[in-house]
Amino acid sequence: MMQHLTVVDHPLVQHKLSILRQKDVSTAGFRRLLREISLLLAYEVTRELELTTMRIQTPMCEMDAPTLEGKKLALISILRAGNGLMDGILELIPGARVGFVGLYRDPETLKPVEYYYKVPRELDARMTIVVDPMLATGNSSVAAIDMLKERGAVNMRFLCLLAAPEGVDRMREAHPDVPIFTAALDERLDDHGYIVPGLGDAGDRMFGTK
Incomplete structure (x- = not known):
């Protein structure tokens, strides 16, 4: 059984994340x-x-070589910030099917509101990786995974850049069968639902809208 939370502590990941967190890093x-x-x-x-x-x-002989089995995996971006993680993954897995779940967080209730949904077919036969840079309250992530499970997804992973303990707990409670992969587990959420120490609003910093 895969553990529920995996913090990827590779030195290159940690070094790049430390640079990314700095407030004076340009949009590019x-x-x-x-x-x-x-x-x-x-x-x-x-x-x-x-x-x-x-x-x-091969140039030398025939051989039985390892290759991926089954249907191509599905990458699901939680809009809009999830698209920033999508680019790098698609460089590694260019044949992946791609879907989008549009959710925004109501500033008063911090609850997710759906505005867009378009995903690949046959999710039940694909590994499905859901991506969103920030796992903060966990409400949007839980809502997106709820929607994907309703459409048949069964073999899922959640990939984020940063996670807060509150979001990890919320995901574990709602979807204990969906492992989380992140570059860092930060300290906490502030009163506005932002991760601390975090890196601010990932979408604003990515798209230059801050």
């Missing part, structure tokens, strides 16, 4: 670092992909 620099980190995180989150073998011909 933020995007570049986020793409680089997401590519590294993708190695960990896809570690359990199933393999089979196929017969190939």
